Amino acid sequence: MEVLRTAAEIREVNTRYHDAAAASYDSKWSIDFGQVGQAQVIGKLRKVLGSALERGFDRSLEIGAGTGYFSLNLLRAGIVRHATCTDISPGMLRALLANAERMRLDVKTARADAETLPFAEQSFDVVLGHAVLHHLPDLERAFGEFHRVLRPGGWIVFAGEPSRVGDRLASIPKRAAVAAAPMWRWAMRAAPSPPPPTGPSASMNGDEAGLERVVDIHAFSPGDLARFASAAGFADVRVRGEELLANWFGWFNRGLESTADPAEVPMAWRQYAFRGYLLLQRVDERLLEPRLPAAIFYNLLLAARRP
Numbered sequence: 425m426e427v428l429r430t431a432a433e434i435r436e437v438n439t440r441y442h443d444a445a446a447a448s449y450d451s452k453w454s455i456d457f458g459q460v461g462q463a464q465v466i467g468k469l470r471k472v473l474g475s476a477l478e479r480g481f482d483r484s485l486e487i488g489a490g491t492g493y494f495s496l497n498l499l500r501a502g503i504v505r506h507a508t509c510t511d512i513s514p515g516m517l518r519a520l521l522a523n524a525e526r527m528r529l530d531v532k533t534a535r536a537d538a539e540t541l542p543f544a545e546q547s548f549d550v551v552l553g554h555a556v557l558h559h560l561p562d563l564e565r566a567f568g569e570f571h572r573v574l575r576p577g578g579w580i581v582f583a584g585e586p587s588r589v590g591d592r593l594a595s596i597p598k599r600a601a602v603a604a605a606p607m608w609r610w611a612m613r614a615a616p617s618p619p620p621p622t623g624p625s626a627s628m629n630g631d632e633a634g635l636e637r638v639v640d641i642h643a644f645s646p647g648d649l650a651r652f653a654s655a656a657g658f659a660d661v662r663v664r665g666e667e668l669l670a671n672w673f674g675w676f677n678r679g680l681e682s683t684a685d686p687a688e689v690p691m692a693w694r695q696y697a698f699r700g701y702l703l704l705q706r707v708d709e710r711l712l713e714p715r716l717p718a719a720i721f722y723n724l725l726l727a728a729r730r731p
């Protein structure tokens with residue numbers, strides 16, 4: 425039975441879940457801070473900002489910055505000159521600072537809930553986020569805050585938000601992976617994954633999938649995202665969809681891998697999965713995204729301007 429949670433509980437579970445996930449987050453999601461990562465992040469911004477990206481941004485604010493995928497790649501690429509990164513999870517911000525130190529990048533961090541940002545009005549030229557809106561209990565309040573801290577003429581850009589239809593379609597490769605897993609493990613000569621740890625040594629209370637259901641509270645239609653932006657006073661609202669084949673391929677492979685002992689998944693397989701994903705991202709971008717409706721893609725992107 426579905427348990428209804430209060431906004432405070434959702435924020436608390438988000439903090440706990442992402443604190444526990446922080447140490448292995450980059451390897452789990454293949455987050456890259458080199459040329460591949462920079463090209464991915466710039467490509468996402470270009471899809472919705474177009475020529476507005478050309479001059480870059482002086483002061484950026486990232487919401488739910490995690491380990492720094494967006495801000496650190498944009499700083500390194502010179503698209504952003506001064507970055508402030510916020511997150512509700514202190515563990516994520518520690519991982520972000522460790523990444524920044526390794527990359528010799530200067531970045532400000534602040535632990536903050538997206539719905540109550542500790543910054544003065546009109547402090548930033550762009551407000552960014554990747555895979556964060558779907559965790560926020562009160563999106564109207566959050567969009568109000570993005571508008572307040574942004575200077576007139578500044579932009580919001582959010583990417584990686586799950587689309588409702590795309591999310592439903594993704595259950596097909598996930599189910600196919602479950603069915604194919606025994607054969608795949610046999611072909612890889614990989615043992616089944618060990619049972620999750622229990623007791624005091626376990627890194628999270630309860631099972632991870634259970635917590636995921638609590639933290640992932642929204643999937644959007646393109647119209648939903650556009651309405652939140654317009655209602656908060658933004659203009660020039662743009663919504664696009666991205667990743668279809670890449671995403672199916674990714675979920676199928678991730679589903680297979682999750683059934684095997686991670687130490688026994690061959691490196692050659694991991695490289696095939698990563699390169700195949702990048703290749704299909706390009707196929708999606710060139711062939712499918714310009715032709716098919718945004719709603720059927722797995723991820724939605726939103727950009728809008730404060731008048």
Ligand SMILES: C[S@@+](CC[C@H](N)C(=O)[O-])C[C@H]1O[C@@H](n2cnc3c(N)ncnc32)[C@H](O)[C@@H]1O
Pocket residue numbers: 435438439442455487488489490491492493494510511512513516536537538539553554555556559560561584
């Ligand atoms: C799926 S992760 C994405 C992290 C990063 N943006 C990336 O793409 O790798 C979502 C992030 O949002 C943060 N988050 C969740 N709820 C939040 C809230 N209410 N306010 C601010 N950040 C929040 C989480 O702690 C987590 O770091």
